[in-house]
Amino acid sequence: MDSARSFATADVAPFRNQWIDPFLFARQAMASPRRFGAILPSGSALGHVMARMVRGHTIVELGPGSGSITRHLLNGLGPAGRILALELDEGIAAHLQQNLRDPRLTVQVGDASHLDGWLSAMGWDGADSIVSGIPFQSIPAPARDAVLSSARRSLSPTGRFIAFQYGLRLLPTFREHFRRVRVIGPIWRNLPPAYVVVGHP
Numbered sequence: 001m002d003s004a005r006s007f008a009t010a011d012v013a014p015f016r017n018q019w020i021d022p023f024l025f026a027r028q029a030m031a032s033p034r035r036f037g038a039i040l041p042s043g044s045a046l047g048h049v050m051a052r053m054v055r056g057h058t059i060v061e062l063g064p065g066s067g068s069i070t071r072h073l074l075n076g077l078g079p080a081g082r083i084l085a086l087e088l089d090e091g092i093a094a095h096l097q098q099n100l101r102d103p104r105l106t107v108q109v110g111d112a113s114h115l116d117g118w119l120s121a122m123g124w125d126g127a128d129s130i131v132s133g134i135p136f137q138s139i140p141a142p143a144r145d146a147v148l149s150s151a152r153r154s155l156s157p158t159g160r161f162i163a164f165q166y167g168l169r170l171l172p173t174f175r176e177h178f179r180r181v182r183v184i185g186p187i188w189r190n191l192p193p194a195y196v197v198v199g200h201p
């Protein structure tokens with residue numbers, strides 16, 4: 001399960017609506033600033049780094065937004081791979097579903113803090129990698145802990161939790177939930193520059 005897979009750095013599936021995408025994201029983000037925690041989708045450089053850290057074939061993405069990271073995950077996934085993308089915002093989830101059609105991708109409207117329930121409903125045992133776009137710095141601590149606890153319960157024993165963060169003030173929180181935590185970055189070519197935090201159960 002933990003064998004490294006190579007991720008191509010070119011030929012990422014383009015969005016059908018590449019200009020509408022950031023516009024829709026910004027509109028939804030302005031309506032729910034704490035839920036989004038950013039005004040623009042992540043850039044390609046961050047998507048590449050996140051995707052390169054992924055291992056295994058059963059992948060979960062929490063808070064995919066308009067799919068800026070999802071398309072990199074799909075690009076690196078083999079034909080037997082599968083991704084559950086769990087998104088709280090119905091409008092942006094519908095947009096993602098329409099614009100990034102792939103038989104390996106399931107977009108679900110739902111709360112990341114109930115990830116273990118969603119995985120059971122799908123009949124999936126657990127996740128090999130959980131990739132997170134959840135804005136942990138802008139949501140209340142109890143909600144943060146609920147998402148991290150559910151992610152930790154849902155990971156296979158050799159799995160990885162991969163999150164991007166715009167700062168490192170929550171490192172102690174990640175260390176409460178994961179046995180080992182690594183930091184990659186900052187990724188300067190993202191706006192704003194971001195760190196990638198990798199948690200091992």
Ligand SMILES: C[S@@+](CC[C@H](N)C(=O)[O-])C[C@H]1O[C@@H](n2cnc3c(N)ncnc32)[C@H](O)[C@@H]1O
Nearest residue numbers: 036038041042063064065087088089111112133
């Ligand atoms: C910073 S945006 C990241 C979007 C995308 N991954 C990217 O990097 O461009 C955060 C996303 O997380 C979603 N979100 C926030 N809280 C969530 C939760 N509890 N469960 C699922 N999605 C959530 C928001 O609706 C939003 O789409």
